[in-house]
Amino acid sequence: MRTLRLIAATILCVATQAARADDTEPAWRASALAMVPAGYVAGTAYRTEGSTGYLAVYPATSNDPKTPGSVFAARQALIVTLTTDATRAMSAELKPRTEPDPDNDDNDFAKLHAELAAKRASLPEGTEPCDLGAWSIDKDPDGLNVRAEPSVKARVLGTLPPPYRLKLGGAENTPEGGWLTEFRIIGFKDGWFLIEGARPPGKDYEDEKRYPRSAPKPYAGRGWVASNKVGANYANGYTREGGLFQAPFIDAKWMPAQRELGGPIDGDGGPKRLLACSGYWGLVESHDGVRGWWRSLCSNQVTNCS
Numbered sequence: 001m002r003t004l005r006l007i008a009a010t011i012l013c014v015a016t017q018a019a020r021a022d023d024t025e026p027a028w029r030a031s032a033l034a035m036v037p038a039g040y041v042a043g044t045a046y047r048t049e050g051s052t053g054y055l056a057v058y059p060a061t062s063n064d065p066k067t068p069g070s071v072f073a074a075r076q077a078l079i080v081t082l083t084t085d086a087t088r089a090m091s092a093e094l095k096p097r098t099e100p101d102p103d104n105d106d107n108d109f110a111k112l113h114a115e116l117a118a119k120r121a122s123l124p125e126g127t128e129p130c131d132l133g134a135w136s137i138d139k140d141p142d143g144l145n146v147r148a149e150p151s152v153k154a155r156v157l158g159t160l161p162p163p164y165r166l167k168l169g170g171a172e173n174t175p176e177g178g179w180l181t182e183f184r185i186i187g188f189k190d191g192w193f194l195i196e197g198a199r200p201p202g203k204d205y206e207d208e209k210r211y212p213r214s215a216p217k218p219y220a221g222r223g224w225v226a227s228n229k230v231g232a233n234y235a236n237g238y239t240r241e242g243g244l245f246q247a248p249f250i251d252a253k254w255m256p257a258q259r260e261l262g263g264p265i266d267g268d269g270g271p272k273r274l275l276a277c278s279g280y281w282g283l284v285e286s287h288d289g290v291r292g293w294w295r296s297l298c299s300n301q302v303t304n305c306s
Contacts, residue, residue, distance in 0.1 A: 027087040028053050032080045035092035042078070044251040046102070053080035053089065056102070058247035063291050065191065065227070065275035068283050069247040070128060072117050102251040109238075109295070113279045124149075127187035127194055130277035133299035134193070134232040135180040136160040136225070143216075144181075146223035150192030158219020164201040166215075171206050173302045179205065181218050182299040185230070188277045193230055196222040205302055232282065233270040235305035237295030241266045244292025248281035252293070257286035268304040270297075 029045040032055055036042045043056035055078040062069030077097040081090045100110070116129040123129060138144035143159030163178030179202030187194030198218035203211050239250050242264030246253035257265050260272070271284035274297070282297040298305035 028082050028089050032089035037094055041246050041253050043253045046251055048086055051082045053082050056251040058252050062247035068276040071113055071248040071279040071281055102249050116279055123187050127189045128278050130185050130187055131280055132185040132277055132282055132297040134185050134230050135182045135299045137231040138229040144229050146219045146225055150189045150224045157223045160198055160218045161201050161216035169210050175301055185277055191227050192224045193227055194224055230274050232274050232297035233305050234267050234294055235296040235298035236267045239295050244290055244294055246292055248278045248293045255290050255292050257290035258288040260287040
């Protein structure tokens, strides 16, 4: 009797897994992939209604730092005509997508992005609004230049200190290379991040009474820094872990990616490079060379950002 129950439980488990697989990828999706127009990449098949299927698609250049995708851009979908049993695609047409934002999940990132979009007018023209925690990875003893415009020829407003270690009595959890200078990223344009609110390196982690008055003080105002001088940690963005998305949406193509010391990426550690941003998403390159989007980045240097 016990054996029969185990067999029944196994069959139920397999059936449940199959149902979940079908929910994730309906039968018609495979045949619809051949109909995705050039210049687009297929994501999730997010709905099936009778003999019509709906496939999320995003520009193939969405994970290119020269032409990064935007969470604020108008989206499109592949509307697929199916066989009567809804198992195969017969034809397809690219149309504007009118459904709610796929980021409008239980965590309400759609509302957060709408609030950022409303602030676009307060940013320099052509700036992509962002909201991410980050830090300077520049080790130049003279510090990282913060510029008035996103250009190496622009006026220098101030600098961000290189990694800093207290000479006497520093905290036990001081990073091996020293404390990094943290700030908020509020925008992106042409390979540059617009930042503000830089904090003295390590001040938030050291004993306030022992933090030296002589410690380096960063330029804390708003300005531009080159993207290749900026790093961050993965934070909990309430999305699928273990990989990156091809576009800054949770229904874009998902790609497995690895941490620095191996294993699927999660809310511990950070990417190899931070390339661009859009809203609460960061375009990154993982340590095994995968380039894609992760929702939510932070600048905590002593714990993970879950």
